Amino acid sequence: xxxxxxxxxxxxxxxxxxxxxxxxxxxTITSAAQGRPSYLSSVNLSNILDQSALIAILAIFMTVVxxxxxxxxxxxxxxxxxxxxxxxTIDSYGPVVALLAALITGALVGLVNAVLVQKLGVNAFIxxxxxxxxxxxxxxxxxxxxxxxxxxxxxLDLATARWTLPIAVAVVIGVLLIAGALLLIRRxxxxxxxxxxxxxxxxxxxxxxxRPLMLTQTAPVWIMLVLAVLTxxxxxxxxxxxxxxxxxxxxxxxxxxxxxxxxxKMVAFVVNGTVAAMVGVLYAGRFNSVDPTVLTGGExxxxxxxxxxxxxxxxxxxxxxxxxxxxxxxxxxxxxxxxLNIGSNYQNVVQGTVLVAAAxxxxxxxxxxxxxxxxxxxRGKGDPPASTQPSEKVLVxx
Numbered sequence: 001x002x003x004x005x006x007x008x009x010x011x012x013x014x015x016x017x018x019x020x021x022x023x024x025x026x027x028t029i030t031s032a033a034q035g036r037p038s039y040l041s042s043v044n045l046s047n048i049l050d051q052s053a054l055i056a057i058l059a060i061f062m063t064v065v066x067x068x069x070x071x072x073x074x075x076x077x078x079x080x081x082x083x084x085x086x087x088x089t090i091d092s093y094g095p096v097v098a099l100l101a102a103l104i105t106g107a108l109v110g111l112v113n114a115v116l117v118q119k120l121g122v123n124a125f126i127x128x129x130x131x132x133x134x135x136x137x138x139x140x141x142x143x144x145x146x147x148x149x150x151x152x153x154x155x156l157d158l159a160t161a162r163w164t165l166p167i168a169v170a171v172v173i174g175v176l177l178i179a180g181a182l183l184l185i186r187r188x189x190x191x192x193x194x195x196x197x198x199x200x201x202x203x204x205x206x207x208x209x210x211r212p213l214m215l216t217q218t219a220p221v222w223i224m225l226v227l228a229v230l231t232x233x234x235x236x237x238x239x240x241x242x243x244x245x246x247x248x249x250x251x252x253x254x255x256x257x258x259x260x261x262x263x264x265k266m267v268a269f270v271v272n273g274t275v276a277a278m279v280g281v282l283y284a285g286r287f288n289s290v291d292p293t294v295l296t297g298g299e300x301x302x303x304x305x306x307x308x309x310x311x312x313x314x315x316x317x318x319x320x321x322x323x324x325x326x327x328x329x330x331x332x333x334x335x336x337x338x339x340l341n342i343g344s345n346y347q348n349v350v351q352g353t354v355l356v357a358a359a360x361x362x363x364x365x366x367x368x369x370x371x372x373x374x375x376x377x378x379r380g381k382g383d384p385p386a387s388t389q390p391s392e393k394v395l396v397x398x
Contacts, residue, residue: 110273
C-alpha cells in the first residue's frame, strides 16, 4: 500500500497537481504583497473556471484520442464550423435543429478523420492538419469574411446561464462519491485507484461548507465537470476504458486479445468531433455571433493542456483529471498575468517554458520507471508501476 501511494505521489504521477498548487500559492502571495484583492476570491476562481471550461472539455476528449495512439489537430476548426452552422440555421429552423445540425457536422468531420487514418492508413498528423485547413476554409467560405449574429438568443441564454447546485445536494453528492470509493475498495480496488472519487467528494463537501458561492457556476463549467467525471470513470473502471488504453499502448497485443482496435480508434475520433461541435455551439452562444477567426489556434492550447497533464503523445497513457488541471494551469497563468498587470509579451514565454519543462519531466521520470519495471520483470518480481503504459501490462498478461 505504501509503495502504491509513493508511486501516486511521485512527480511523474502528480507533478501537474504540485505545479498547479505552487502556481496558485505564488499568485496568491504576490497579489497580497501588492495590496490587491485576494486571488482566491470566489469571483476570481469562478472567472478562471469559466474561461477554461470550453478548452478543458476539448482537452478531456483530446486525452481520449491521445490514449488510443492518435491525435486530432482539427478540433478547433471543427468547433468553429459547428458554431457557424448553428448560428446560420437557428433563426430559420429553431435551436433544436441548429444544435442537431452542428453536432452532426462535428461527427462527420470526426468520421472523415477516422476513416482516413484507420481505414486508409494515412498518418493522423497529416490527416487532421489537412482537415484543420479544409474545415477552416469552409468556415471562411460560409461567412465570406464577415461575422454573423443570430436573432434567436437561445444559445446565448444557455452559454451564459448560471446554475446553482444547492448546498444540501452538494453534500449528498459528496457523501455518495466517498461511499462509492469505499465500495470499490471493498471490491478490491486500491485507495490510489479511487483517489479521484475521494478528492471530488471531499471537495464538494468543503465547498458546500466553506465556499457556497463556488456552487454557482456558468453552464459550461458544470458541463465540463460532469463530462470530466463521467469520462474518468469510464476510463478507470470499465472494460471500454481498459481497451482504450490497450489499443493505444500496444495495438498488436490488443488485436491478439480480441479487441476491435480500429473500432475503438474510430469511435474516439467521432466522439471527439461531436464534442468539439458542442463546444463550438457553446462558444458561439457566449457572444451569439461568430467570425472567420473564431478559435484559431485553439487546438494547440488543447494539446498543450493534455501534455501538461502527462498524456503521452504515443498512446496508452493519460488521465482526464490531469488534463483538466493542465488546462487550469494555462488559464491561471493568463489570469495571473492580467491580475498583476504583467505585459502579455511575457505570457507566451512563461507558458512555453512551463510546457517544455513539464514534458521534459514526464519523459525523464517515465524513462526511469520503465527501466526499473523491465529490470523487475527480468528478476521475476514486481508489478508494473502506476505510470507504466498499459502496453507493458498487456504484454505481461498476453
